[in-house]
Amino acid sequence: MSPTLTTFLFEAANFLVLATILGWFFFKPVRQTLADRRDKLTAQAADVEQKLADAAKKLHDVETAQANLQKDLDSQRTAAINETRTQADQILAKARQKSEQELNANKERISRLSESQQRNLAEASARTAAAAVRALFQTMNLPDFESALIESACRQLKSLPQDGLAPITVESNRDLSEHEREQLLNALGPAANTARFRTKPELVTGVRIATGRGLVDASVAGLTQFASAKLTEEVHRTGNNHHSF
């Protein structure tokens, strides 16, 4: 056999054997492994896709729930705010009403207080003034003044109608003198015989004659009482004026 022919045949056989070996021990297992890996990757990709879809769905659910929750929360908050506001308004109104009532009561009380105070003040001042006047007259103890008082009493008696004067009570701070008693009796006229004389030291000075037609007061006590009444009235008037202002 020629070397070339043997080489040719051997090479052909050699290559066929090599192709078989490679096909059986290289291409087939490698292809198998690659196919397995590709299948696994595909399965994994599908799995991942599935999981991704699930995750997206869950995310969507969570977002929806969150939105709902947020809405609920908002509505609750607004409701609570409104309720609180109305409550606060009510409380405020109540408080305002109450305070107004109290204010009015206080105002009333204050005004009442001030009225009574004014009255008290007026009375106190009048009493003080009367006491002062009376003390003044007591310390002065003037006979001229006494006689002037008596003459004034006489004048008042004469101005009264003569009938119906009896019974007559003459009160004085001390026992009257004859002259003074005569003067008074003259002034009394026909009712003089019913006159009784009494001594009253609280009159300070002057006489007070009670007749059937009224009281003729010509004493310091009467004056001071009159002055006191007058003063009280005056002070009360001015105080009311002041208050109304």
Added chain:
Amino acid sequence: MEFRIFGDPVLFHLGPIPITETMVTSTLVTIALSGAAVWSARTVKSQPLSAMAIVASLLVESFDNLVAEVAGHPHRLVANLSGSLFLFIACCNIAGQLPGVHPATGSLATTSALAVVVFFSVPIAGIYANGLGGYLKHYFQPNPLLMPLHLISEISRTLALAVRLFGNIMSGHLLVALLVALAGFLVPTPIMALDLLIGLLQAYIFAILSTVYIGAAISAGKE
């Protein structure tokens, strides 16, 4: 330095059969390639991210894709054949760059053996895919008068396949040998690098052309 172009020294005789240097070289390449293939197949399964496994997966994938693209649909046997052709020729060409080794593909006997394998694979694949009648019909396809031309083209392309590979590898090797003889050490290095590139390119072209021929036979009856 001897310039070997067509000769193939006989190393020894095994009985009546002469064992040439090319036979020894290709056997060694076959053994080494089988071992590496088995090992890398195991690596692909155990360590899918190692460089070896990636290269192996890439190779298998690309040849599967190539066959699917050329023949119209995936064909495992065709992919096996073209992948084996590429690996064998590439390994032989690269082995030829080793000092003192004459590449197995630098012998016309080897390349013609490979080309004849492809030559016989074409009708086998065609008959397997389309049936005997379906395959034989395409010889008469445009016009029965063109049948001789079909036959001549089949033979001539087989011849071209064999001679192209042989001429490229042999001439590259011869060029290196000439440069070594003329200029000496280190001067042929760029030419050797070019030979590496050409060797891989020729292996790729051989594989692609055989795939195209077989794919054409497979898709012949489907027009």
Added chain:
Amino acid sequence: MNDQTIIAIVAMSAAAITMALGAIGAALGESRIGAAAMDALARQPDEASSITRTLFVSLAMVESTSIFCLVIALILLFANPFVSATGV
């Protein structure tokens, strides 16, 4: 000048002419292929892998003609069947 010398001279000349013409033709064809491939790549960058594969196949087929020329030249030079002696 015996027959062997004439045959050798003719064989060498034929080898030289074969190489020259084969190289010229292959070079022109490959340049055209390269230009066309560039054009196609510029037009359709998406089809780069397909174009590149076709480019290499075409280049190899064109290159094979010049390789045939080389083989024939080598046969003429080193394995001339009309030369009695081995080699020149």
